[in-house]
Amino acid sequence: MTRLRQTEALLGSKVFQKVRDTPVLVVGAGGIGCELLKNLVLVGFSNIEIIDLDIIDLSNLNRQFLFRKPDISKSKAITAAAAARHFNPSSGIKIHPRHGNVKEGQNDIEWIKGFGLVMNALDNMDARRHVNKLCQAAGVPLIESGTAGYLGQVTPFWRDRTECFDCVTKPTPKTFPVCTIRATPSEPIHCIVWAKSYLFGKLFGEDDEALDTEELDKAQAAGENAEEIEQLKHEAAAFRQVRAQLGEEDGPKRVFEKVFHEDISKLLAMEDMWKVPGRVKPVPLGYDAIVLGDFVAPPLRSGPVAQTNGRPVPERNGESSTSALNANSKQLKDQRELTVKENLDMFIDSCRRLSARMISQPDIVLSFDKDDDDTLDFVLATANLRAIAYGIPTKTRFQVKEMAGNIIPAIATTNAIIAGLIVMQAINLLSSNIDKATNVFLRSDPAKPLGIYKLQPPNPACAVCRDIYVPFKVDVSKCTLGTFVDKVVKEWLPKGLGASNGNANGHAEEDEEINTEEVEWSVYESTRILADPDFNDNYEKTLEELEVVRGKMLTVRDEDDQFRAVHFCIVAPDPNATNTYTLPPSPPGIPRKPKKAIAPADDSDSSPPPQAMDAPAARRTGLTPSEAVSKKRAAGDDDDDGVVTVASDGQDSRKKRKVDAVVDMTGDDDDIELIE
Ligand SMILES: Nc1ncnc2c1ncn2[C@@H]1O[C@H](COP(=O)(O)OP(=O)(O)OP(=O)(O)O)[C@@H](O)[C@H]1O
Numbered sequence: 001m002t003r004l005r006q007t008e009a010l011l012g013s014k015v016f017q018k019v020r021d022t023p024v025l026v027v028g029a030g031g032i033g034c035e036l037l038k039n040l041v042l043v044g045f046s047n048i049e050i051i052d053l054d055i056i057d058l059s060n061l062n063r064q065f066l067f068r069k070p071d072i073s074k075s076k077a078i079t080a081a082a083a084a085r086h087f088n089p090s091s092g093i094k095i096h097p098r099h100g101n102v103k104e105g106q107n108d109i110e111w112i113k114g115f116g117l118v119m120n121a122l123d124n125m126d127a128r129r130h131v132n133k134l135c136q137a138a139g140v141p142l143i144e145s146g147t148a149g150y151l152g153q154v155t156p157f158w159r160d161r162t163e164c165f166d167c168v169t170k171p172t173p174k175t176f177p178v179c180t181i182r183a184t185p186s187e188p189i190h191c192i193v194w195a196k197s198y199l200f201g202k203l204f205g206e207d208d209e210a211l212d213t214e215e216l217d218k219a220q221a222a223g224e225n226a227e228e229i230e231q232l233k234h235e236a237a238a239f240r241q242v243r244a245q246l247g248e249e250d251g252p253k254r255v256f257e258k259v260f261h262e263d264i265s266k267l268l269a270m271e272d273m274w275k276v277p278g279r280v281k282p283v284p285l286g287y288d289a290i291v292l293g294d295f296v297a298p299p300l301r302s303g304p305v306a307q308t309n310g311r312p313v314p315e316r317n318g319e320s321s322t323s324a325l326n327a328n329s330k331q332l333k334d335q336r337e338l339t340v341k342e343n344l345d346m347f348i349d350s351c352r353r354l355s356a357r358m359i360s361q362p363d364i365v366l367s368f369d370k371d372d373d374d375t376l377d378f379v380l381a382t383a384n385l386r387a388i389a390y391g392i393p394t395k396t397r398f399q400v401k402e403m404a405g406n407i408i409p410a411i412a413t414t415n416a417i418i419a420g421l422i423v424m425q426a427i428n429l430l431s432s433n434i435d436k437a438t439n440v441f442l443r444s445d446p447a448k449p450l451g452i453y454k455l456q457p458p459n460p461a462c463a464v465c466r467d468i469y470v471p472f473k474v475d476v477s478k479c480t481l482g483t484f485v486d487k488v489v490k491e492w493l494p495k496g497l498g499a500s501n502g503n504a505n506g507h508a509e510e511d512e513e514i515n516t517e518e519v520e521w522s523v524y525e526s527t528r529i530l531a532d533p534d535f536n537d538n539y540e541k542t543l544e545e546l547e548v549v550r551g552k553m554l555t556v557r558d559e560d561d562q563f564r565a566v567h568f569c570i571v572a573p574d575p576n577a578t579n580t581y582t583l584p585p586s587p588p589g590i591p592r593k594p595k596k597a598i599a600p601a602d603d604s605d606s607s608p609p610p611q612a613m614d615a616p617a618a619r620r621t622g623l624t625p626s627e628a629v630s631k632k633r634a635a636g637d638d639d640d641d642g643v644v645t646v647a648s649d650g651q652d653s654r655k656k657r658k659v660d661a662v663v664d665m666t667g668d669d670d671d672i673e674l675i676e
């Protein structure tokens with residue numbers, strides 16, 4: 001108890017009592033999460049819930065110090081909770097671990113309302129945005145955090161008092177044009193994206209033939225180029241055929257010949273494609289020639305021929321190609337460049353391993369994971385074989401893992417410092433003195449390692465924290481969409497139209513008369529439109545049939561986009577209720593949207609610290625670079641047309657088939673994605 005007495009003396013008994021009594025949630029039990037949990041326990045937080053979806057991996061042990069070797073494959077949340085208790089055994093703390101995804105339906109607005117404070121220790125944008133939205137909907141303060149190498153950031157967000165995670169547009173993921181990935185790669189990363197996000201998916205990902213065909217038919221009906229569509233259909237059919245034969249003895253050879261010989265030969269036949277200045281023609285790879293050692297690879301497109309890769313090795317200083325190869329083979333396995341034959345062998349072997357997994361576990365859809373050797377080997381081999389065909393330098397296993405996994409070294413000390421800063425901000429928020437809370441940056445300047453930056457007000461144009469949220473207790477198996485539209489949207493909701501409920505920074509024009517009869521509504525679930533004034537096909541369906549279940553939101557927007565969107569957060573029905581749904585006693589005020597986004601005052605105090613987190617680091621942590629925070633928010637930075645609302649759901653609203661590959665630099669696990 002001595003330790004806690006000291007903490008009490010430091011914090012004062014009032015704040016200390018809050019620390020003891022406030023239920024807090026930690027999301028993520030990884031690098032930051034382990035440090036944070038230990039800190040919370042040491043400070044005396046006594047009512048902690050921790051959630052993580054993952055199990056412990058060998059690679060976590062170097063920094064996630066609550067885990068030991070025997071814990072490998074066990075739940076992170078459960079193991080972390082058990083280990084952290086020992087840091088303060090006598091303090092009567094309760095740690096409730098949950099092994100699961102924070103995005104699961106049961107983790108709804110009512111659940112989040114049960115906490116006085118939420119702390120994110122996550123590694124991806126999607127989950128961060130989800131928790132941000134939940135906290136905004138429930139009005140629960142959130143402390144967001146992230147680290148990238150030696151840099152890190154802690155930012156408190158609190159509805160109506162500060163900006164939220166989505167108030168400032170995040171850096172756009174780097175994208176590559178379709179044709180660069182599919183036909184004209186010129187850098188190793190193009191080949192890696194192709195292998196990881198295109199080829200892997202075609203051979204081992206979800207195979208929805210009906211959906212593919214339907215989409216292509218629709219595109220054709222909509223007047224898209226018939227020849228191109230025909231070609232896409234043909235390509236899809238060809239992939240399906242080699243995929244179906246993958247488990248056979250010469251399955252990998254068939255894939256190789258399709259992908260590295262036939263497809264490249266077809267590309268070469270498209271003469272116009274190669275007329276573009278600077279574009280280098282690929283060379284089809286010959287399976288048998290590689291096996292027999294007769295294959296002569298094309299020269300590298302630029303720079304000295306510094307590596308062998310099965311290519312003829314230039315004689316340098318009397319060193320023969322064989323001795324160069326031998327020197328190469330002495331290097332560490334993962335850091336050695338593979339010859340073309342070795343890449344081929346790895347391709348065959350990884351194809352066999354993955355296809356055996358597909359056959360033995362047909363219900364599990366395979367996806368690339370940098371820590372899954374089978375998937376990494378496949379991406380390594382296919383990316384390198386493609387690089388060889390295009391005269392691009394190949395990469396070692398280590399490099400491919402880094403590039404495909406978008407790895408920035410995780411440093412235990414950075415995580416520890418950031419976790420300490422989270423607790424300091426938590427105490428500031430609990431002491432009800434929001435003015436004390438700040439954004440804190442860990443910088444690379446040893447003379448001034450910490451940067452402090454004051455909290456920003458909400459962005460009036462933000463489509464997450466300026467929207468309205470209503471808990472909707474409903475029996476989804478009984479309530480139809482028609483009932484929701486007629487009773488809730490048309491009857492109940494308009495009563496609040498135009499009124500400021502204090503949530504929208506007073507931008508409502510309260511005095512103006514609104515003819516509620518004239519306002520027309522549409523209903524969405526995320527990006528799916530369920531009903532609009534001319535579309536009532538779903539009225540007879542229950543919410544359950546429409547897959548609008550606990551944890552999801554029914555979003556109501558007016559057709560003229562004049563008012564804030566209202567999100568009905570689906571929660572479990574009231575057990576004593578006789579109706580199929582229960583609404584709050586009165587409808588929320590629904591202010592008008594601001595006509596123009598208002599830039600925050602240019603306050604010299606709020607200018608960014610000279611060396612706050614740089615843009616790449618901010619991308620990795622998923623947090624806002626200080627430059628972006630200080631930047632005046634231009635009208636249209638966030639959407640006035642619903643685009644950001646949609647994207648902020650973590651749902652990708654980008655039009656399909658526009659962009660082929662997206663390298664997402666936000667630290668997501670799924671950092672390179674392909675949009676077909
Ligand atoms: N949607 C989610 N729900 C619950 N936990 C999540 C969710 N998304 C990510 N996490 C957890 O957040 C933690 C983030 O920790 P960290 O950044 O150290 O990543 P890691 O996966 O442990 O390490 P690495 O990615 O470097 O191998 C992980 O334990 C991960 O499982």
Ligand SMILES: [Zn+2]
Nearest residue numbers: 164167462465
């Ligand atoms: Zn916001």
